[in-house]
Amino acid sequence: MPELPEVETIVRGLHTRVAGDAVESVWIGSRPQPLKSPAGVIARTLEGKQIVRVHRAGKHIVFDLEGATGASQPKKGGRGVRGQPRQAASLRQSAQWIVHLGMTGRLVVCDAALEIAKHTHLIAKLASGRELRFIDPRMFGKLSVHAGGFDPGGVEPLEVSEAQFIALFRGRKTPIKSALLNQKLLRGVGNIYADESLFRAGIRPRRRAAAITREQLGKLHRTVREVLREAIALGGSSISDYVDADGEEGFFQLQHRVYGREGEPCLVCRTAIRRIVLAGRSSHYCSKCQK
Numbered sequence: 001m002p003e004l005p006e007v008e009t010i011v012r013g014l015h016t017r018v019a020g021d022a023v024e025s026v027w028i029g030s031r032p033q034p035l036k037s038p039a040g041v042i043a044r045t046l047e048g049k050q051i052v053r054v055h056r057a058g059k060h061i062v063f064d065l066e067g068a069t070g071a072s073q074p075k076k077g078g079r080g081v082r083g084q085p086r087q088a089a090s091l092r093q094s095a096q097w098i099v100h101l102g103m104t105g106r107l108v109v110c111d112a113a114l115e116i117a118k119h120t121h122l123i124a125k126l127a128s129g130r131e132l133r134f135i136d137p138r139m140f141g142k143l144s145v146h147a148g149g150f151d152p153g154g155v156e157p158l159e160v161s162e163a164q165f166i167a168l169f170r171g172r173k174t175p176i177k178s179a180l181l182n183q184k185l186l187r188g189v190g191n192i193y194a195d196e197s198l199f200r201a202g203i204r205p206r207r208r209a210a211a212i213t214r215e216q217l218g219k220l221h222r223t224v225r226e227v228l229r230e231a232i233a234l235g236g237s238s239i240s241d242y243v244d245a246d247g248e249e250g251f252f253q254l255q256h257r258v259y260g261r262e263g264e265p266c267l268v269c270r271t272a273i274r275r276i277v278l279a280g281r282s283s284h285y286c287s288k289c290q291k
């Protein structure tokens with residue numbers, strides 16, 4: 001499952017490839033599972049729009065669209081654009097296309113002649129002659145459109161200040177690991193990076209957030225961002241592998257210090273790494289380095 005650094009890498013690759021291009025037409029498959037906005041609304045919103053920018057919000061991929069012919073504001077009712085103020089019709093209409101890759105979702109930029117892979121749910125024909133395709137065998141991915149200002153909730157971990165970070169976690173009765181995974185607090189920190197950040201901060205995953213000092217939370221604030229930044233820096237070199245036509249994932253992984261290393265010696269003190277299950281997720285830690 002792609003985590004924040006992988007999504008950031010994908011987003012950078014997509015931005016390089018498709019920003020400035022325009023969507024001419026959209027084909028959407030018959031499977032309803034990936035569609036979080038009605039198919040017709042997605043198609044009308046994308047068609048005729050220019051892709052201005054591709055960026056990340058948590059683990060969501062956001063395409064900022066602008067164009068003259070979009071129909072992201074339905075004439076009647078509020079289909080697909082809940083809670084957004086109705087805009088006056090304007091020549092330059094903006095909208096957003098949101099893609100969440102789920103477990104196995106992939107966005108591929110390819111030549112139109114390339115054979116269409118199994119499990120392709122959406123094809124956007126681009127003005128450049130290429131196609132942007134969404135492929136997802138397990139269909140946990142989600143496609144939706146928004147009028148603009150998409151906000152998945154939570155605070156962006158790479159932008160959160162130390163004071164904000166401490167305020168988010170201080171006083172919470174849940175284990176710190178569960179709090180780190182709570183997307184309503186920080187968005188986009190997944191299981192692997194939560195374990196790695198806690199190891200570097202010297203905090204056990206099961207510790208109650210309320211029992212952690214300000215200083216330790218300050219340290220965790222630094223390690224969360226350090227781990228994510230290192231992973232993004234590594235991912236940057238594999239951009240082309242990811243979005244290439246054959247869609248092979250080629251991420252260089254951050255060398256995990258605890259995640260997935262149950263029973264192996266701690267890289268700092270040689271104590272065997274332990275694995276516990278917390279809220280249904282594996283957590284890995286060193287019982288000597290983490291308190």
Ligand SMILES: [Zn+2]
Pocket residue numbers: 266267268269270271286287288289290
């Ligand atoms: Zn250790």
